[in-house]
Amino acid sequence: MKNFNKIYKLLLVLPLIFMVGCDDSDDIVEVLTQTTTTTVNTVFIETNATHDDSARYAGLGFSNTITVGSNNPVSSDLAVAFSVTKDGGAAVDGSDYTINNAVILESESFGTGDITFLELGRYEVRINSPSGEVNNKEIFVVAPSATISIEWDDSYYDYDHYLFVGNQDFDGEIIANTFGTTSFETFTTSLPEGETSIYINDYWNDNASIPVILTVDFGGNVSTFDVIMDKDKWVLVIDAGLDEDGNPALTFTDLN
Numbered sequence: 001m002k003n004f005n006k007i008y009k010l011l012l013v014l015p016l017i018f019m020v021g022c023d024d025s026d027d028i029v030e031v032l033t034q035t036t037t038t039t040v041n042t043v044f045i046e047t048n049a050t051h052d053d054s055a056r057y058a059g060l061g062f063s064n065t066i067t068v069g070s071n072n073p074v075s076s077d078l079a080v081a082f083s084v085t086k087d088g089g090a091a092v093d094g095s096d097y098t099i100n101n102a103v104i105l106e107s108e109s110f111g112t113g114d115i116t117f118l119e120l121g122r123y124e125v126r127i128n129s130p131s132g133e134v135n136n137k138e139i140f141v142v143a144p145s146a147t148i149s150i151e152w153d154d155s156y157y158d159y160d161h162y163l164f165v166g167n168q169d170f171d172g173e174i175i176a177n178t179f180g181t182t183s184f185e186t187f188t189t190s191l192p193e194g195e196t197s198i199y200i201n202d203y204w205n206d207n208a209s210i211p212v213i214l215t216v217d218f219g220g221n222v223s224t225f226d227v228i229m230d231k232d233k234w235v236l237v238i239d240a241g242l243d244e245d246g247n248p249a250l251t252f253t254d255l256n
Contacts, residue, residue, distance in 0.1 A: 042071045043080060043127055044134035046110065055139040057241045057248055058117050059190040066125060066138055068102045069110045078104040082113065083128040086121045097123065117142045143240065143248030144219035148176070149186035150200060152212045152229070158203035159212060159229055161185060167195045168234045168255075191218075191240040191250070198236040200229060207231050218250050227256055 046067040047054070058064050068080045080102040084091040091097060095118065102113030115125060117140065125138045150161050160179055166172035175196065178185035200212065212227040214235060227235050237253040 041074060041078075042134055043078070043104075043130060044069055044071075045125070045127060045136050045138050047136070047138055053139070055122070055141045055242060055246050057193045058123075058140040058142045059192045059240065060117060060120070060142060060145060061190050062192045063114045063116050064140060064193075066102060066113045066115060067110060068104065068113070068127065070104055071109075073107050073109050074104050076106050078111075078130065080104065080111065080113070080130070081128040082115070083126050084115070085124045086119075091121075091123060095119070096121070099125075115140070120144060141242060141246060141248060143191065145188050145190045146219075146238075146250070147186060147188040147215075147217040148198065149184065149215045149217075150178075150212050150227075151184045151215070152210055153183065154210065155181075155183040157183070157206055157208065157210050157229070159185065159210075160201045160203060161214075161235075162199045162201065163187075163189060164197050164199060165192060165195075166197065167237055168197045168199075172197075191238065193240055196238045196240070197234055198238070199232070199234050200227065201232050202229055205232075216250070216252075219248070221250075223250070223252060225252070225254055225256065 046069045056064070066082070070078070082099055082101060084093070084097055084099065086096050093099065097115055097117050099115045100113050102111045104111035117123065120142050123140045123142065125140070126135065148161070148163065150159060152159065158181055160177060162177040163175045164170070164172040165175060176187040176189040178187055198214065207230055209228055209230045212229050214225040214227050216223045216238070225236055234255050236255060239251045241249065243249040
């Protein structure tokens with residue numbers, strides 16, 4: 001009889017143990033369902049810089065693209081604003097530069113803005129908003145304008161010269177040109193980063209093999225090229241960029 005009572009009490013206890021075990025399991029499930037993962041987007045400026053002090057050439061008045069990125073696609077359109085300094089101090093929007101902020105569109109990871117420089121200097125562009133950005137920067141060194149001239153002895157002949165964007169590309173934008181009737185033609189213009197080409201047109205199509213002196217004055221550095229005008233032709237390709245010391249410089253390909 002005593003053994004029977006022990007068995008009976010044991011049978012009464014077992015359902016309680018089972019009920020407690022179920023309650024603990026429910027608590028665990030509830031905790032798991034309440035846990036969420038938050039994705040934090042980091043916004044950065046996308047550059048080809050090999051180190052943080054790498055700079056880009058920029059010509060006065062030419063638009064320069066700034067690419068921004070996010071480490072994850074954004075859930076809605078994201079506006080990215082910039083801050084700009086000049087030569088280590090404040091830069092003035094509308095006086096030193098003009099800028100269009102970037103937008104990363106919904107579900108995308110990259111977007112672009114652009115900046116145009118109105119004064120010479122060394123500029124640093126950083127992300128001003130949103131928060132969570134990487135504190136990297138885009139550095140621009142703004143180059144002086146170039147004066148490009150052609151000269152010959154006899155004003156009977158009429159030559160005009162053009163500056164095209166690209167390498168001997170008639171479809172490229174014409175940055176500057178002359179239409180004078182003297183034996184000296186000149187224009188002053190900013191040069192964009194990369195290649196531009198000079199084309200000389202013989203207005204009368206004389207094809208007389210007349211010597212013409214072509215001069216490029218870039219910030220006081222003068223380069224001279226001898227041209228024989230025996231036909232309309234491309235005469236010079238200019239490649240604008242920064243030298244090893246980070247200063248604006250031109251390299252030339254003489255086509256004569």
